[in-house]
Amino acid sequence: MVRTRQGSPCTIVIKLGTSSIVHEKTHQPLLSILSSIVETVVNLRSEGHKVVLVSSGAIGVGLQRMNLPSRPKSVSGKQALAAIGQGRLIALWDDLFGHLGQPIGQVLLTRGDISDRTRYLNAVNTLQELLSMGVVPIVNENDTVSVSEIKFGDNDTLSAITSSMIHADYLFLLTDVDGLYTANPRKDPSAKQIETVTSISAIRSQVSTSTLGSSLGTGGMETKIIAAEIATGAGVNTIITSSKRPENIFSIIEYYNALKSTSPVDEDPSNANPSISLPRPPHTVFVPSSMPMRDLKSWTSHTLHPSGSVVIDSGAHRVLSKRESGGRLLPAGVLGVIGAFASGQAVRIVVRKPINGSVVEVASAQSTRPNSPTLFSAPLSRSGSSGDLTKDGTTDETNIEIPEFKDEDVVEVGRGLANYNFAQILKVKGLNSSFLPQMLGYADSEYVVENITIRLPP
Ligand SMILES: N[C@@H](CCC(=O)OP(=O)(O)O)C(=O)O
Numbered sequence: 001m002v003r004t005r006q007g008s009p010c011t012i013v014i015k016l017g018t019s020s021i022v023h024e025k026t027h028q029p030l031l032s033i034l035s036s037i038v039e040t041v042v043n044l045r046s047e048g049h050k051v052v053l054v055s056s057g058a059i060g061v062g063l064q065r066m067n068l069p070s071r072p073k074s075v076s077g078k079q080a081l082a083a084i085g086q087g088r089l090i091a092l093w094d095d096l097f098g099h100l101g102q103p104i105g106q107v108l109l110t111r112g113d114i115s116d117r118t119r120y121l122n123a124v125n126t127l128q129e130l131l132s133m134g135v136v137p138i139v140n141e142n143d144t145v146s147v148s149e150i151k152f153g154d155n156d157t158l159s160a161i162t163s164s165m166i167h168a169d170y171l172f173l174l175t176d177v178d179g180l181y182t183a184n185p186r187k188d189p190s191a192k193q194i195e196t197v198t199s200i201s202a203i204r205s206q207v208s209t210s211t212l213g214s215s216l217g218t219g220g221m222e223t224k225i226i227a228a229e230i231a232t233g234a235g236v237n238t239i240i241t242s243s244k245r246p247e248n249i250f251s252i253i254e255y256y257n258a259l260k261s262t263s264p265v266d267e268d269p270s271n272a273n274p275s276i277s278l279p280r281p282p283h284t285v286f287v288p289s290s291m292p293m294r295d296l297k298s299w300t301s302h303t304l305h306p307s308g309s310v311v312i313d314s315g316a317h318r319v320l321s322k323r324e325s326g327g328r329l330l331p332a333g334v335l336g337v338i339g340a341f342a343s344g345q346a347v348r349i350v351v352r353k354p355i356n357g358s359v360v361e362v363a364s365a366q367s368t369r370p371n372s373p374t375l376f377s378a379p380l381s382r383s384g385s386s387g388d389l390t391k392d393g394t395t396d397e398t399n400i401e402i403p404e405f406k407d408e409d410v411v412e413v414g415r416g417l418a419n420y421n422f423a424q425i426l427k428v429k430g431l432n433s434s435f436l437p438q439m440l441g442y443a444d445s446e447y448v449v450e451n452i453t454i455r456l457p458p
Helices: 031-046 058-065 075-099 117-132 155-165 200-206 221-233 248-262 295-303 314-322 422-428 433-440
Strands: 011-016 050-055 104-109 136-141 170-175 237-242 284-286 308-312 327-329 334-338 346-352 410-418 449-454
Touching (some): 011 031, 011 155, 031 075, 031 248, 050 117, 058 075, 075 104, 075 136, 104 117, 117 136, 117 155, 117 295, 136 155, 155 295, 170 248, 221 237, 221 284, 221 295, 237 248, 295 449, 308 314, 314 327, 314 346, 327 410, 346 449, 422 433
Parallel strands (some): 011 050, 104 136
Antiparallel strands (some): 327 449, 346 410
16 A cells, blocks of 8 residues: 555655644643654664654744743744744754764755755755765754745645655654544544545545644644645655654554565555554555656645746646646647746646636637737736747836736646746747747747646646
C-alpha cells in the first residue's frame, strides 16, 4: 500500500504542531514530548534515515516569554511574538539535540520565498545539502515577514510542501490525536479511527473536522487533510499519529516494510498478508498517488501564489483535462485574462461559470474580430494600441486593452506557468499559434501557458 524503497533508508519529514510544543494554557514548553521527538529523530538518523523537522511554536513560545494569555488578533502582534519566540524555540531544539550530538539547521520559509523558481531551487538545494551533511533541518514559517498573500498559514501545508520539495518517502503529521476519526473522539464515543485513506475527496464527506483544532495552532484536521492532498499528490506517504508517542514512527515504518515484504507489488491494503504479526500502531495513512506530480507541476500547483488568471474555453478545458501531466495551452483556447502577470509567473486556469445552467460561449475568436467586446470582455478606458510588447514581460501597460472578465464570473480549474505576459496573451487570444511571431515580434513557444495541472475537469 505505501510506497517506500523497502528496507532502504528513507527521507522523513516530521511535523509538530503548536499544541504538541507548548502547553495550551501556560505556554510552557512540553519538554517530555520535545525530548522524545529528539530521541526518535536521532534514532532514525542512526538507522540511516534523513529527517526534516517542521516545528511550529514560535508564537506560543513568544506568548510565554512575554507572559501573555493568548495570541494577539493583529498580524503585526503575531509577527512580533514569532520574532520573540523563534529564537528561543530554535535554541531549545539546539540544546536538546546538542545533548545527543546532533547538529541542526534553522530554515525559515515563506510562500513568497519559493514562488520564484530560482529561490525555490535554492531552498531545495539548501535542504538537500543540510541532509547530506547529516544535519536535521528545522523548518518553520518566517512569520515576521509573512503577509496573507505569501503565507502558508499553517505548518501542515508548509510540511507537505517541504516533503514534496525533497521527495520525502514519509510525512508524519504529529498531533494531539492519534489519527483521523469519523467524529471528534473527545466528544463522541462512537467515533471510529479511519485507518487508510485512498480517496481524499471521499474522506471529506465522512469526517467531521470542525472541532479537532486547538486554541493555539492554526491547523486542525481540515488543514491536515489539505496537507495530505498536497503530499500524496507528490507521492509522499502521509501519516497522522500522536505526538505523545513519537517512537511509533519507527513501528509504523517497520509495519509497512513488513507489509511490503509479504506483498511487494500489491498496493491494496485489503489484500495484505493476514499473517503479518506486527501490531498496527494507531495512525491514519493517506496512500500516495500512483502517478505523483512531477516536481515542477507540484511546485506550480501548491507553492506559487498565482499572479493572475487565464480564461480558457470549454474545448481547451476538455483537452487539458485529458492530459496526465504537463498540459500546455495554445492561444486558440484563450478567451481572456484577469489581472496582470509577467511571463514565467504562475497563473490560475479558469473557465466561465455557467449562466442560467448553461455555459454561454463567447461570441468570437479574435482572428475575426480582434480585441472586440464579447459577453465578458470589453475594452476599458485605456484601450488603444496594444502596447510595446517585449519578451521579458516589460510591456508598456499604459496602452493595453484590458477585457472585463471578473473573478466572480469564473471558476478556477487548474494552474500553470505563463510563457508570455498578460498583455501578450490578450493580444494573441483566440489565434492560431502560427500568428505569434507576427503579433508579438517573437515566439519562444507556441504555447501561452505550460505545466498545467487541471484539478477540476469539465
Ligand atoms: N509559524 C507559527 C505556527 C503556525 C501554526 O499555528 O501552526 P500549527 O500549530 O501547526 O497549526 C509558529 O511558529 O507559531
